[in-house]
Amino acid sequence: MNEGLQANVSWRPDRATENVSTAVSSLDPILNADPQIIVNPWDIVLCTSGTVISCENAIVVLIIFHNHSLRAPMFLLIGSLALADLLAGLGLVINFIFTYLLQSDSAKLVTLGLVVASFSASVCSLLAITIDRYLSLYYALTYNSERTVTFTYVMLVVLWGTSICLGLLPVMGWNCLQDESTCSIIRPLTKNNVASLSVSFLLMFGLMLQLYVQICKIVMRHTHQIALQHHFLATSHYVTTRKGVSTLAIILGTFAACWMPFTLYSLIADYTYPSIYTYATLVPATYNSIINPVIYAFRNQEIQKALWLICCGCIPASVSQRVRSPSDV
Template sequence: MNVSDVGGDESLVPPLTVWGVAMCVSGTLITTENAIVVTTILATPSLRAPVFLLLISLGLADLLAGVALILRFLFLFCVEPSDWSELLTSGVLVTSLTASLCSLMGVALDRYLSLSHALTYGSSRSRRRAAVLLLLVWLGACVIGAGPAMGWHCLGEPNSCSVARPLTRTYLSLLCGGFLLVVMVTLQLYAGICRVARRHAHAIATQRHFLPASQSYASKHSSGRGFSRLILVLSVFVACWMPFSLWGLLGDASSPPLYTWATLVPAAGSSLLNPILYSLRNKDIRKVLVQCSNLKSSKRVTSPSA
């Protein structure tokens, strides 16, 4: 929704809509969910492997996306809309989506390296490399997100607008082209994961006569579950990111705004699904959360007698 869409006096705050309520609720859920994940990892000294650094980065990026949605709601329905608020929320959202997508690529790279270099990956050297990589990712995301505030906007030239105002068509095309490149690289990494997993499964199959029957069945069952989870992750990843990446390249300012929202909502919705697919399914993180929950329950039980 743009400032120009509000009828009458532009100084009036527009009335609250269903879309506004949904924006506020989803932003709050995304922020809360990812804050829990980030706090849990940071507060647990044992969670310092490269994968947890990547999950912290992913959680921070998605948390920032939730904050961007809340800010967008506040600037649209609680205070008088202005150009600077549009530039601020657009920049924060671009930064968060860029960092989130690059972090997802980093998670795929981590899974590939942990399979192909199982004996050496996870050392302190690998953690330092992951930290440097994430620092570069966030620096790049912040530079890209600063584009609207640095002049890559169409507030003064409506004809140069893209499907996502106030971003220019050139800026959004470059952004979506980069998104597609990251998506393709991530898919290639997952294809490599499948190849490595098949080689491991073949190596296990050739040694089946050395294993007990129950252990052989357990290995096969675990492998099947692994591929099912991989297919689920890939399906959600492509469904969330591919529509907006393609629409940003193909659409223009004359296209119906509904199409833009229909493709942008899944991209933002990935911030709600990522903690479930990548962090809360991790057994180490789940163990910490269960321990915290049990500790709180025991305190509630003992507090009356105290």
């Protein structure tokens, strides 16, 4: 028994951490490569995610850019989301290339800035879409006015300006290249920088949650009014309301499931933590950019029509004749 106890004691956490770091590499996610390792499998996963993200969102950007009928505020925000996710995917691919082919501090900072700016723009675009959906329901009669278009452009300028500023921070000197003790789990971002981004995300998530609760109430009220006007059965009203609530739950639940693990982990961890844990929370966050086009773009009837015209030159009757209901939020 003493020998077994000694064996357990000899397996100390610091040695376990060292073994994990050696297996996965001493690489902190996004931008820190160990030239001794040929290819880190986690980097392959991130690069693959980036490739899928880029291809998928490039389709959405091209559809909105070439179709002049898709210039309403809603489509501008969807295009902003797709563009942000497209840049995020390209950032992951470029990071993979720079990590193994061009190892320099300048390349690390530029790539990190692109990834931070694009993912920040993606999250901010999701918040802007939520605000737009709330306004389209709350101010239904005046939503299509020139004021809404102006407000949408203001939101786009603010969100992209803020995101670009966040991406420039590492290049402007807010990094841990000179002091490794200040590094976060995403090297060379500082612990304070990542903490600020995480807190900002939690605040935006709270705002989105509140807005979606209000949207849910409005949808239920509108559905009930329509049911009374058309003398629908109670079961029909229940099914439509449940569909709307389920849609909102999927949207918000997907967003939280993808980003929340990485956000919470980045608040408590630092560069001394095993990188495998950071990868395990970072990879699901990138999946949000893969899911976004499915939720916000490909479910939209107008984008579906444009996509059908590009693919086969025709629009199926099931798509062209579908009527938008209050549950389609």
